[in-house]
Amino acid sequence: MPRYRNTVVGKITDQTRLKRPGDPKRSADPAVMEGLSGLQERGLKATTSYDRFVAQQPQCGFGLTGVCCRICIQGPCRLSSRSDVHQKGICGATEYTVVARNLVRSIAGGSANHSDHGRHIAVTLLEIAEGKAPDYKITDPEKLRRVATRLGIETEGKSEQELAREVALAALEDYSRASDEPSRFLTTTITEGRFKKFKHCNVLPSNIYRSISELMSQTVMGMDADPVNIIFGGIKAALADFAGEHIATDLADIIFGTPRPTVTESNLGVIDPEYVNIATHGHNPTLSEMVVEAARELEGEAKKAGAKGVKVVGICCTGNELLMRKGVALAANQASQEVAIMTGALDAIVVDVQCIQPSLRTLSECFNTRVITTSQIAKIPGSYHFDFQESKALEQAKEMVRLAIGAYRERGSREVSVPQHKQKTTAGFSLEALMSLFGAINPEKPVKVLTDAIENGEIKGVALFAGCNNLKQPQDHAHLTIIRELAKNDVFLVATGCSAGACAKAGLMTPAAVDAFAGEGLKKFIKRLEEAAKPEAGLPLVFHMGSCVDNSRVADLWTAMAEEMGVDVPRVPFVASAPEAMHEKAVAIGTWAVAMGIPVHVGVMPPVEGSGLVYGILTQIAHDVYGGHFIFERDPEVAARMLLDALEYRAWKLGIHRHAAKKYQTSIMASSW
Numbered sequence: 001m002p003r004y005r006n007t008v009v010g011k012i013t014d015q016t017r018l019k020r021p022g023d024p025k026r027s028a029d030p031a032v033m034e035g036l037s038g039l040q041e042r043g044l045k046a047t048t049s050y051d052r053f054v055a056q057q058p059q060c061g062f063g064l065t066g067v068c069c070r071i072c073i074q075g076p077c078r079l080s081s082r083s084d085v086h087q088k089g090i091c092g093a094t095e096y097t098v099v100a101r102n103l104v105r106s107i108a109g110g111s112a113n114h115s116d117h118g119r120h121i122a123v124t125l126l127e128i129a130e131g132k133a134p135d136y137k138i139t140d141p142e143k144l145r146r147v148a149t150r151l152g153i154e155t156e157g158k159s160e161q162e163l164a165r166e167v168a169l170a171a172l173e174d175y176s177r178a179s180d181e182p183s184r185f186l187t188t189t190i191t192e193g194r195f196k197k198f199k200h201c202n203v204l205p206s207n208i209y210r211s212i213s214e215l216m217s218q219t220v221m222g223m224d225a226d227p228v229n230i231i232f233g234g235i236k237a238a239l240a241d242f243a244g245e246h247i248a249t250d251l252a253d254i255i256f257g258t259p260r261p262t263v264t265e266s267n268l269g270v271i272d273p274e275y276v277n278i279a280t281h282g283h284n285p286t287l288s289e290m291v292v293e294a295a296r297e298l299e300g301e302a303k304k305a306g307a308k309g310v311k312v313v314g315i316c317c318t319g320n321e322l323l324m325r326k327g328v329a330l331a332a333n334q335a336s337q338e339v340a341i342m343t344g345a346l347d348a349i350v351v352d353v354q355c356i357q358p359s360l361r362t363l364s365e366c367f368n369t370r371v372i373t374t375s376q377i378a379k380i381p382g383s384y385h386f387d388f389q390e391s392k393a394l395e396q397a398k399e400m401v402r403l404a405i406g407a408y409r410e411r412g413s414r415e416v417s418v419p420q421h422k423q424k425t426t427a428g429f430s431l432e433a434l435m436s437l438f439g440a441i442n443p444e445k446p447v448k449v450l451t452d453a454i455e456n457g458e459i460k461g462v463a464l465f466a467g468c469n470n471l472k473q474p475q476d477h478a479h480l481t482i483i484r485e486l487a488k489n490d491v492f493l494v495a496t497g498c499s500a501g502a503c504a505k506a507g508l509m510t511p512a513a514v515d516a517f518a519g520e521g522l523k524k525f526i527k528r529l530e531e532a533a534k535p536e537a538g539l540p541l542v543f544h545m546g547s548c549v550d551n552s553r554v555a556d557l558w559t560a561m562a563e564e565m566g567v568d569v570p571r572v573p574f575v576a577s578a579p580e581a582m583h584e585k586a587v588a589i590g591t592w593a594v595a596m597g598i599p600v601h602v603g604v605m606p607p608v609e610g611s612g613l614v615y616g617i618l619t620q621i622a623h624d625v626y627g628g629h630f631i632f633e634r635d636p637e638v639a640a641r642m643l644l645d646a647l648e649y650r651a652w653k654l655g656i657h658r659h660a661a662k663k664y665q666t667s668i669m670a671s672s673w
């Protein structure tokens, strides 16, 4: 049996790949369950994703296992995924070529999405510097200087405007470089060990866009047939995705402010029928920040229309961006975006880019919600569309708010049904905020507070929870189950994206959750931080680090830990999990996290089972080369055990190496794992 078949790590349990179609338990979120049943009780015929998921069953087995090739129009070619049948496509492509190509093309999609977002923010920063975006300003000049210094830009004697221009141009150069010099937003944010590894493996991206287009070229008919080479091309594009995410996070912090701890509320109960309610949905804060400002300025008009004011709430990652920086309440994560409209109390939903279901428009017909699209590349037929321009951002945002006020007037006494579920949420933990928290104990070396707690066994390590909802699982269930299990076992928890949304809605971002779910070691650690830093609202069980692009903040955390511990990232007791991964962006993030040296759990089976070779590369060989690997496991309880095993193994090995280094008076080996 080839070694990659001997899957001690990454072994899949025998559970079926799909939850039972029609399973009445569609969500772990009581607000969603109430919203869905309310629809039937009101006799409304509207359908939701939950219904359409059932209608799509059974899904095609070729597609589910990744062996359907639609790359040329002689196809589709459908290959057998049975290891004893060696079928080939019309061109002769084998199953491992087809599965690898399909997989990396989703990395290209995700990377294009994140990088486009980053480029948009870089252009906004350039426009601010050149005086072409008067409604925006530089809110965090200190971060501007820190980012400039990191990029090697001379800061001495330069104005904010000059520096902003140079930082924006450095970011845009990462999208346009003609030479092979590697991306600066990548190379200035990783360990030396990772830089050498990526250079050695020839996966250092230079120009973000070129990495994506090269990958598309590499995978067309008649190009690369070597699955390892194809996957390495995918890793290069995934690292380009990381650079794009880092640009998005850094530059958004400079423009809108670096998040600091804030207290707000989460779940559908934050929608208040007595207000004009506007949901902002998508990912890019350049629009939503203006909607918040416009809503504040138009309070008077809303009151004249009979409302108590204007309430902006968030959905998905635009929601996370506003929650982190402005304390705006979060109404829903990805799978419950439709349920927010079904409350009947949402007067407008303003969307920018990514994760926006086209179904919102049809559903809005039943509830008179204005669906407002704003991106030239994300339109929905029948919606209101604004060609959003930074040069007239506030003026356009005001027009959007006025549309919502108009819808509120029409709402009159029409019946609304808002599920009364909401939870207090303490969020806003950027890396800077976490470091200032740890700095209350050790101002010289803040991250040492975390690494010492791991090395002395108080906590087992750190786990990132990221990613989406995927209706192959009941919404939020896997996120919450694994998180509670890891908390009980003393793992320090950080979250981003819709996983953070799941935690916020379930009340896991509160001090009360520490008392309810943390093991003794974790509780002691968090209480020690609380006593030293004295945060007004206390500290939560799960630390919200932001939106999808803010996974770059989490990577900065494991890089800081590695540097403090004197090892490379694959030696750090740090794991990641995307229990309900759905989007191509999640595939890109998971891939760069593995390449950085992190064990990454995915709770739904991606379409890779059609090739034992590709499956082996992802779950075993990746570990040999990069130190990280994928763990595919659908059962949340088994997954929690596997993540704990990975943390315990790393902590144990680190202890052995520390002991040996002390005994023989050598430095700890930095790069082996």
Ligand code: MSK
Residues within 6 Å of the ligand: 283, 316, 317, 334, 354, 355, 466, 467, 468, 469, 496, 497, 498, 499, 547, 548, 582, 583, 585, 586
């Ligand atoms: S919004 S990519 S469903 S996390 Fe970032 Fe949520 Fe996944 Fe979209």
